[in-house]
Amino acid sequence: MDKVQSVRGTYDLYGATKRKMKKVISTGSDVVEKYGFEEIETPIFEFTEVFARNLGDTSDIVTKEMYCFEDKGGDSLTLRPEGTAGVVRAFVSNGMQQNLPVKFYYSGPMFRYERPQKGRQRQFTQFGVELLGIETPQADIEVIAMAYEFLEKLGLNGQVTVEINSLGDEESRNAYRTKLVAYLQEHYDELSEDSKNRLQKNPLRILDSKEECDKAVVENAPLYADSLNEASQKFFADVLRGLDNLGIKYRINNRLVRGLDYYSHTVFELTTDKLGAQGTVLAGGRYNGLVSQMGGGDVAGIGWACGVERLSMLLEENVDLPRPIAVIPVGEDTNDKALEIAHSLRLAGFHVEQSYSGNMKKRMMKANKVNAAKAVIIGSDELANNTVTLKDLDSGEQKTISQSDLIKELQ
RNA sequence: GCGGAUGUAGCUCAGUUGGUUAGAGCGCUGGUUUGUGGUACCAGAUGUCGAGAGUUCGAGUCCCUUCAUCCGCCCCA
Structure with missing residues (x-):
């Protein structure tokens, strides 16, 4: 190291940048507290298994982006790459099943070993919410409404689009996966190299591909909606109806899939076209299987997280200091x-x-x-x-x- | 991990086909008579030209390596 500099992908946050981030977090806190959410702070590192087991062992986050290290006691620990796994772990560790629903929000640094770009850092800040214990669509509607109000309060809803999709329950998801893989196998030679790999690891991701050749194949791929069983269809329809009632504008994107394994039913993203390739500013979904996967029993969950730096970058005007x-x-x-x-x-x-x-x-x-x-x-x-x-x-x-x-x- | 671009004062940038002591604007410091700012005028400071090696009589300018940033891919907030 010749020059005194911060580690690649990490930044010193001060002045106008910090003020904007603070505004994002305080605005978020004010909004979600009205919905009865309370702040939780979980450790910045966890046992590696907390993330490795629950995010999906084929996800990129787990396979190549985690900051793992062994402590002096020989335990494998990992700097948290996202917030949900830690909050759910805390929920299970503290036996919070006794008092449902549980509503938490959090903010703090997350760590992913990625190639830095604008709006993408190795240490970045997320603000997020988790609602545990409600399996009806009211939870989905409320949580999305909260995200919507949050961005509205920041003055950003004009530049942000709500995209939503349903992955259905496990049965629907498996059914779709089977159908999609069968279809893609037939067109194997037409797929990009990346997508040929994805076919093994995470075929749903191919729906999202930016390669022209993939897009052409995906064009005629089976639709997710056709694979949803009756219960999943009804669930999704109820969510959408609820959003309509609240006047929340959204766009159904049946190619929207999320990177992490734990999602089911509703998934959504709030995106902007102002941040280049890093358009997703807030994202989340339902994760009904996650709590039981961690041994906490059959407890439904839904939540979202936003990138505080990304939202700050969208804030046009400087946040003024009080005049002394x-x-x-x-x-x-x-x-x-x-x-x-x-x-x-x-x-x-x-x-x-x-x-x-x-x-x-x-x-x-x-x-x-x-x-x-x-x-x-x-x-x-x-x-x-x-x-x-x-x-x-x-x-x-x-x-x-x-x-x-x-x-x-x-x- | 892959492909491309960039890197000159605190900030935004200029620097001609390699040629002496590297520039501008903004900002900063001091001043325009001793208790009055935001405008104006005057003066001043500031850079190992990202780092390292190389070609050359001579490198900010050319070659290589490296680090960092930016853009795209992958992935994601």
């Missing part, structure tokens, strides 16, 4: 008084920026730079008379008031 009040002492003997005034203003709830050094002009420039709304100036005259000069930095008007009236004047 600048307290400006003039002359050394006023420092004590200035500090006292600054302190009392802070205790009264104001944002206060103290100026530390320089002549008055410097200090005024500094006040301007931090976008202060008002300046409280205290020099020898003010000190002698127990007054301050209060200046409005937008209008330029200023007046002298007594120190005891300052807080009242500012409110």
Whole structure:
């Protein structure tokens, strides 16, 4: 390492970038708390099996993207590549089946060893929700509505499309897989190299391929909807009807499949065309088998997660800092008084920026730079008379008031 | 993991067919008479030209390697 730099695919988050991310997370928290979701924080690393067993051993995340390491006790641990497995593990570990439904939200860093690009990092931040214990479509509708409201509050719903599909229950999924594989086998020679591989590992993914030759084959492939059994069809129809009732606009995408094995029934993605190849900004679905797979009994689940950095990049305007009040002492003997005034203003709830050094002009420039709304100036005259000069930095008007009236004047 | 592009001051970029002490704008620092900013004017600082090796009398400019970023694929948030 010749230069002091952060590890590839990791970034220092500060200033405007951090402010936007903070806004995304706080907006998300406010929205989902109204739906009764409570925050959970699970460890950033788990036993490797938590992810390896549950995400699907053919998924790319498990086969090539996990940061695994052995700790000094010899256990194989993995930096979490996504949030759901950890939350479900916590649910099972803590015996939360006793008190359903359970509604959690979380945010924090995730890690995937991938080639970095715009909107794709090796350490990135997700905000997500999980609703456990409700197997009826109300849960799907509510959770999607929540995602929709979230993006609306961020002012992004004009640039984001809701895409939705159903993978059906296990029976439907297996039936479709069989049909699709049979069809694709017949057209094996027409498929791209990647897709020939995918045929073994994850044939559903071929539906999603961007290769022209694949698209041509997929064009006439059997439709997922035709393989859904009656129960799955009804479930999907109920979800869609619910979304219609709530005025949520969506697009059915019968090629939408998700990368992780644990999904069933409803899957959805919120996508944008503004981030190049990384268009998916929020994604999720139902995972009815996951809890029992972890030994937690037959508990249904549904959730989503969003990429906080990706959403932040869509936020056009800068998130403004609150405008402080600048307290400006003039002359050394006023420092004590200035500090006292600054302190009392802070205790009264104001944002206060103290100026530390320089002549008055410097200090005024500094006040301007931090976008202060008002300046409280205290020099020898003010000190002698127990007054301050209060200046409005937008209008330029200023007046002298007594120190005891300052807080009242500012409110 | 594969393919392509890029890498010059804090930021955005210029730098001609290789030729002396590498530039601009913004920002930063100081000043335009001693208690008044946001506009204006004046002055100033700043770079191992991503790193390493090579060709050459001479490399920011050419070759190679490497690192990083960006774009596409794979995959995904």
